[in-house]
Amino acid sequence: MSSPITSTTTQKTRPLALVTGASAGIGQSFARLLARDGYDLVLVARDSMRLDVLAKQLEHEYGSQTEVLPADLTKVDQLAVVEQRMGVNPPIDLLVNNAGFGTFGSFHELPLDAEDREVRLNVLALMRLTHAAAGPMVARGSGAILNVSSVAGSQPIPGNATYAATKAFVTSFSEALHEELRGTGVGVTVLCPGFTRTEFQERSGFEGGRVPVFMWQEPDDVATAALAALAKGRTVCVPGSLNKVANAFSNATPHAITRRLAGSVIRRT
Numbered sequence: 001m002s003s004p005i006t007s008t009t010t011q012k013t014r015p016l017a018l019v020t021g022a023s024a025g026i027g028q029s030f031a032r033l034l035a036r037d038g039y040d041l042v043l044v045a046r047d048s049m050r051l052d053v054l055a056k057q058l059e060h061e062y063g064s065q066t067e068v069l070p071a072d073l074t075k076v077d078q079l080a081v082v083e084q085r086m087g088v089n090p091p092i093d094l095l096v097n098n099a100g101f102g103t104f105g106s107f108h109e110l111p112l113d114a115e116d117r118e119v120r121l122n123v124l125a126l127m128r129l130t131h132a133a134a135g136p137m138v139a140r141g142s143g144a145i146l147n148v149s150s151v152a153g154s155q156p157i158p159g160n161a162t163y164a165a166t167k168a169f170v171t172s173f174s175e176a177l178h179e180e181l182r183g184t185g186v187g188v189t190v191l192c193p194g195f196t197r198t199e200f201q202e203r204s205g206f207e208g209g210r211v212p213v214f215m216w217q218e219p220d221d222v223a224t225a226a227l228a229a230l231a232k233g234r235t236v237c238v239p240g241s242l243n244k245v246a247n248a249f250s251n252a253t254p255h256a257i258t259r260r261l262a263g264s265v266i267r268r269t
Helices: 025-036 048-062 076-085 112-140 161-180 200-204 219-231 241-252 255-268
Strands: 016-020 040-045 066-070 094-097 143-148 186-191
Touching (some): 016 025, 016 076, 025 040, 025 048, 025 094, 025 219, 048 066, 094 112, 112 143, 143 161, 143 219, 186 219
Parallel strands (some): 016 040, 016 094, 040 066, 094 143, 143 186
């Protein structure tokens, strides 16, 4: 079986990766690391100016050919444009579903429109892009899909209810696809990071300054671990020893206990 992240296409000399949420954080780290490793890129995010700057940097530093595809994946028409890109040449060898956001607070007090957009981005957009990528990849017999979830998806989290639920979907969905596509030449890995130094906390209204320093990881380290896990054909990647322990505890402990602990932590932070 061919490596899931090796292109078998003869019309090009470099593999091609499409990265969503590429303008900042872990998504930008994925883009830089993949360009360094010889990939050409399709960069997707809402902020076209940031994408243009990143594209020029990657072309200058690594010789990577980049295609900028601005899109708000919570909007049906813009999501459809990215879906359609999966089926045209040059074909996508690696899809990185990284785009997502979270909200914090009591669900009944949060704006419903934001919760709705959160589900559409974290769940529906990821599902649709995965479907659009998987068909052509299976037909070619090669390719890979890397979905970004979170350790938050391993348990219910009061005060972070919608986000944790969306990430539970991503993890379960990705693990199932990994097994479905076994033997097809297409790999699926799900990344479950913990606290990572990105813009995520600021945008979601979470006061990250109250989280102990030792709990944080850098986006480059998270992306590096994920790509290594993908290359090895692993199903789940939980980067960092502390996150591994926390994830194992959440999976082994009844939710009646973990949800109360999580709710207490969220209230304090």
